[in-house]
Amino acid sequence: MEKVRFLMIGVGGMGREHIRRLLQVPEAEIAALADPSEAALEQVRSRFPDLAGVAVFTDYREAIAKVNADAAVIVSPHSMHFEQGMACLEGGLHVLMEKPFVDGSENAERIIAQAEKLNKHLAVAYQRHLQGPYIYIRNLIQKGELGNINYICAYQAQNWQQGTTGTWRQNPALSCGGQLNDSGSHLLDIVLWATGLEPESVSALIDNRGTQVDIDSAVTVRFQGGAIATFNVVGSATIGWHEDVSFHGDKGTVLFRNSRIFVAREGQREIVEVKEELPASSDPNRDFVDLILGKVSEAAAPSSCGLRIARLTEAAWRSAANGSQVIRL
Structure with missing residues (x-):
């Protein structure tokens, strides 16, 4: 061919x-x-x-x-x-x-x-599996430069509610969910992909803000091995877009701040912005x-990634619907 x-x-x-x-x-x-x-x-x-x-x-x-x-x-x-x-x-x-x-x-x-x-x-x-900043962060974690990951804080804010009003994205029959299932899906995915951690339990608070779908979500995940992550997905924000993800290990820290990367390796008390050349980027197509x-043996984001995020998102919805009950995966 x-x-x-x-x-x-x-x-x-x-x-x-x-x-x-x-x-x-x-x-x-x-x-x-x-x-x-x-x-x-x-x-x-x-x-x-x-x-x-x-x-x-x-x-x-x-x-x-x-x-x-x-x-x-x-x-x-x-x-x-x-x-x-x-x-x-x-x-x-x-x-x-x-x-x-x-x-x-x-x-x-x-x-x-x-x-x-x-x-x-x-x-x-x-x-994101093919974009330089995220590849850099994943490589840092997977090579063990941060040690064991203990805590992740992931935050995404977007004027999603206002921007999708009147569209299919706020019709659950077509969208199958709101911001957590849409832009928030990327946030969940990048944490699981970068760390390789497997979720063990989930609890969540979700507010639809008067719509038919989730708009604002606060999700806490406990991973196998003990790491904790908090996902803060704000679809009612007035700003166009902002995203922060922090990975804290027992040997170092990496912070992603709206496309800027800061790292503190073992022995460093202060974070330093990464200025070196990042890995080359590509795209899913x-x-x-x-x-x-x-030419490659596996897709950058195989279908198993979609399955993992579906399971995690469903657990968050079930938890929120049941008073933030802890859902085991």
Whole structure:
């Protein structure tokens, strides 16, 4: 195979970002677009004139049946991911899924099993696994430079509630959850990925702020081995975006402050900003093409990452619904 032919399912805002990335990959080709929205399809035609001759479908099932594709990228409302993903796998396609993977851990287990049965690649577009700052932090932790991780404090603030009002993201039938399941999914994922820690128990307080979905979440996780993490996901913030993550080990500390990294290694009492060159960044689309072509042995964010986050998110929701009861995983 010299080129990987892609079917794009969902070409809204994030779908167009996936298209932009794929068009920069010489070994990738966009074979077809599928979206029920004519307005979304028209925006693609306008922004990417090179795709003028690409086949267009309003029904993704028709696209799977008629297009000679190798893989699909699914960027539709969250509740549609499982059905669309299963159809693509059964149609012989590898699948790259936008976060937060599929609706719930049971469906995550089912689609992972189906991909394994059919010998197809299935990955999640957690792009931070391929970005230099996060790779640097993970390498620092995995090489043991911080020692045993004892405490993690993760904070994310975004005007998510205001920004998603009137959209499918606040419709639980389509979104399957609110801020914790959306932008917050990245925060949960990066902590689990960077540390390699396995959650043991979860407790949470969640406020919907008068909407149908979670907006503000305070989640505490105890990991196997004793480490503790607090996740503070603020969807009612007035600011556009801010994110802090602190990792404290028994030999050192690393702080991520809105893209700036500070480290205190063993014996250092003060943190020092990292000025050295960070690892090179890539993106999930480039990585997925490399995976299909056999250039890498595993996706940067395999489907198992989506399953782990689904289990953790569900536990937080159950805890909050039951008076912050501790939920064991």
